[in-house]
Amino acid sequence: MNKKNFLLTxxxxxxxxxxxxxxxxxxxxxxxxSLFDSLTNKKEFASLHAVTKTNxxxxxxxxxxxxxxxxxxxxxxxxxxxxxxxxERRLYSPFGDYFPWYQVPVYKQRGYEKKTIxxxxxxxxxxxxxxxxxxxxxxxPQAEYTVLMNDKQKFPAKVLVRYELNDVAILKITGNDxxxxxxxxxxxxxxxxxxxxxxxxxxxxxxxxxxxVISGLxxxxxxxxxxxxxxxxxxxxxxxxxxNLGNSGGPLISLGGxxxxxxxxxxxxxxxxxxxxxxxxxxxxxxxxxxxxxVIQTFLGVRYVMLTxxxxxxxxxxxxxxxxxxxxxxxTQGAVVAGSPAEKIGIKENDIxxxxxxxDVNNNSPLFYLxxxxxxxxxxxxTVTRDNKEIQLSCTLEAMK
Numbered sequence: 001m002n003k004k005n006f007l008l009t010x011x012x013x014x015x016x017x018x019x020x021x022x023x024x025x026x027x028x029x030x031x032x033x034s035l036f037d038s039l040t041n042k043k044e045f046a047s048l049h050a051v052t053k054t055n056x057x058x059x060x061x062x063x064x065x066x067x068x069x070x071x072x073x074x075x076x077x078x079x080x081x082x083x084x085x086x087x088e089r090r091l092y093s094p095f096g097d098y099f100p101w102y103q104v105p106v107y108k109q110r111g112y113e114k115k116t117i118x119x120x121x122x123x124x125x126x127x128x129x130x131x132x133x134x135x136x137x138x139x140x141p142q143a144e145y146t147v148l149m150n151d152k153q154k155f156p157a158k159v160l161v162r163y164e165l166n167d168v169a170i171l172k173i174t175g176n177d178x179x180x181x182x183x184x185x186x187x188x189x190x191x192x193x194x195x196x197x198x199x200x201x202x203x204x205x206x207x208x209x210x211x212x213v214i215s216g217l218x219x220x221x222x223x224x225x226x227x228x229x230x231x232x233x234x235x236x237x238x239x240x241x242x243x244n245l246g247n248s249g250g251p252l253i254s255l256g257g258x259x260x261x262x263x264x265x266x267x268x269x270x271x272x273x274x275x276x277x278x279x280x281x282x283x284x285x286x287x288x289x290x291x292x293x294x295v296i297q298t299f300l301g302v303r304y305v306m307l308t309x310x311x312x313x314x315x316x317x318x319x320x321x322x323x324x325x326x327x328x329x330x331x332t333q334g335a336v337v338a339g340s341p342a343e344k345i346g347i348k349e350n351d352i353x354x355x356x357x358x359x360d361v362n363n364n365s366p367l368f369y370l371x372x373x374x375x376x377x378x379x380x381x382x383t384v385t386r387d388n389k390e391i392q393l394s395c396t397l398e399a400m401k
Contacts, residue, residue, distance in 0.1 A: 063255050067196050068209050070257040071123075073179035075207055075250060077148040077200035078137055078157070078171075080118035086110045117143065119203030121250030122171060123181050123259060125286060129155070129173040132286060133249030134264055135162045136223075136231075138169045147173050150207055161289050165372065167223070167231060167264055168282050169249075170289045181251060183286075184258030186278035189214055189237065197241040197263055197274075199250030212241030212272070218364045221275060223265045235365045236275040237261045243274035252276040284375050298371050298378070299400040301340020302347060303328060306363055319385045322354035323367040345393045347384065354390075355383035371397070 088110045091103040120137030124130070131147060138145055138159050145157040155173040162169045193214045201208035216238035223231045239252060243263050252261035261276030288296045304323040305311065312320055325342075327335040327349055335349035336342050347353075353361055356370040357380050374380060376399035384391050 064196060064209075064211055067253055067255060067257045068198070071181050071196075071198060071251065071253050072207050072209075073150050074124045074181035075150065075198045076122050076124060076131060077203075077206050078120045078122050078131075078133055078249065079116060079146040079148055080120070080138070080140070080143050081114050081146065082117050082140065082143045083112040084115050084117075086113045114144075119200055119246050120248045121199035121246065121263070122147065123249075123251045124178050125180055125183065126290065127177055127180060129175050129178050130160075130286070130290060131157065131171040131173060132262065132282065133169050133171060134262065135164060135167045135169040137249045138162065138171065145171065147171070148206065160293065161285070161295055163285055163295055164231070165368070166277055166281055166285075167233060168262065168277065168285055170286065181253075182258045183279050183283060184254050184256065184260040186237065186260045186280040189217060189260060189278075191216060194255055195239055195241055195260070196253045196255075197239070197243055197247060197250060198253065199243070199247030199263060201244040201246050203246035205246075208244075208247075210242035212239050214238070215240050215273070219275060220364045221265060221267075233264065233275070233277065234369045235278060235281065236264070237278055239274050239276060240272035241274065242272065281369070281373055284373065287375070296376060297400040298374050298376055298397040299341065300367075300371060300395070300397065301337035301342040302353075302367075303333065303335050303337075304353070304367060306361075306366055307352065308363075317352075318388055319352050319354065321360065321362040322352040322385065323361050325349055325351045325353065341395050341398050345382075345395045347382070347393065348386070350386075352385040353382055354385055355381075357381055 086109065088108050089105055090108070092106045093100050093103045095102055118137075120133055122131040122133035122137070125132055139162065145159065147155045147157045149155070155175065157171040157173050160170045160172050191214050195212060195214055197210045197212070198207055200206050214237060219236040219238045220232070220234050221236060223233055237252065237260070239261075241252070243266050247263045248265075250263045251259040252263055254260050259279050261278055262282065263274065263276050265275045267273040267275075285295055288294065302323075302325050304325050307320065307322050307324055311324065325335045325347060327333055336347055353367060355361060356367070359365060359370055361367050361370060374397055376397055379394060379396045382393045382395055384393055
């Protein structure tokens with residue numbers, strides 16, 4: 001075969017091989033691509049994944065959205081204003097024309113001007129305008145307070161009660177058919193439960209919503225703020241829902257749309273550690289103020305100290321927590337008040353009250369705190385340790401006079 005015929009044959013073979021190879025490659029690509037699609041059903045799988053993901057997001061968020069829609073109309077901002085002196089500054093030359101260049105500043109009052117000095121949050125609990133907030137939000141008796149509704153309406157508010165024992169205050173605004181929020185049961189809470197906080201964050205961002213969980217229960221803190229002294233608060237709910245300055249007095253809400261706590265304090269120097277007053281400890285205060293215009297406290301009639309490690313060691317007793325009934329330094333300071341409910345049921349000096357109904361008496365839940373959960377006329381069962389033996393005493397509580 002000559003050179004020319006050889007080259008022609010070579011190129012024909014090469015061309016035919018390319019055609020066959022291309023055909024096989026196309027067949028293989030389409031065949032295996034179809035096979036892969038049929039095995040994975042790629043398009044349907046991706047579509048199903050997107051729908052499932054979307055449905056999950058909607059399901060998780062819809063409950064929060066429903067809670068906010070339900071609760072927000074009853075959550076209010078509280079604006080604190082006060083007449084403050086207006087001071088004018090000017091320069092004065094004490095040496096007159098002798099040294100006119102030497103001047104000193106002098107200040108003179110030029111009347112008063114109303115200024116905003118603070119803010120907080122509250123929530124409406126009755127149709128006729130009773131508002132719950134923190135005592136420290138409305139602590140200044142010389143200030144004026146205005147309730148700003150979610151729809152921007154403003155109402156002057158009157159402070160009916162400032163209750164120092166658990167930092168609660170009740171306000172009243174004039175009107176009817178206000179939106180309200182339902183009160184829940186804080187005794188049924190569980191750690192890990194999802195909660196929502198709504199409040200006037202930083203006194204600037206009205207009805208800000210944050211979400212979190214209950215991080216702990218029965219916390220005790222010494223809260224400081226505007227007051228010159230620390231206030232001890234007991235049996236608090238701990239949450240990681242964002243609580244900022246201005247949120248004080250706002251509701252901590254369950255996914256059922258019920259208030260389970262009053263946002264009260266944050267731990268400075270930490271992240272996502274906030275505290276709320278359990279709503280069950282506030283219900284009797286609300287009821288008492290609504291019916292009587294004041295807080296009527298329950299009365300047992302004992303003098304006591306809470307047990308500590310030092311007291312337990314000193315007395316050599318087995319009981320490690322509770323309220324030890326003791327007298328004062330003077331003969332007139334008896335351990336049990338004459339004629340009191342405690343005397344009537346036979347409580348004696350050196351008794352240790354360890355439970356009120358089924359709730360333990362301890363340093364996180366002192367005796368006075370647990371008693372405040374009940375109303376005059378309520379009957380409770382006290383568990384008492386006497387001479388290292390446990391007894392139970394039924395008692396009808398009375399009103400403090």
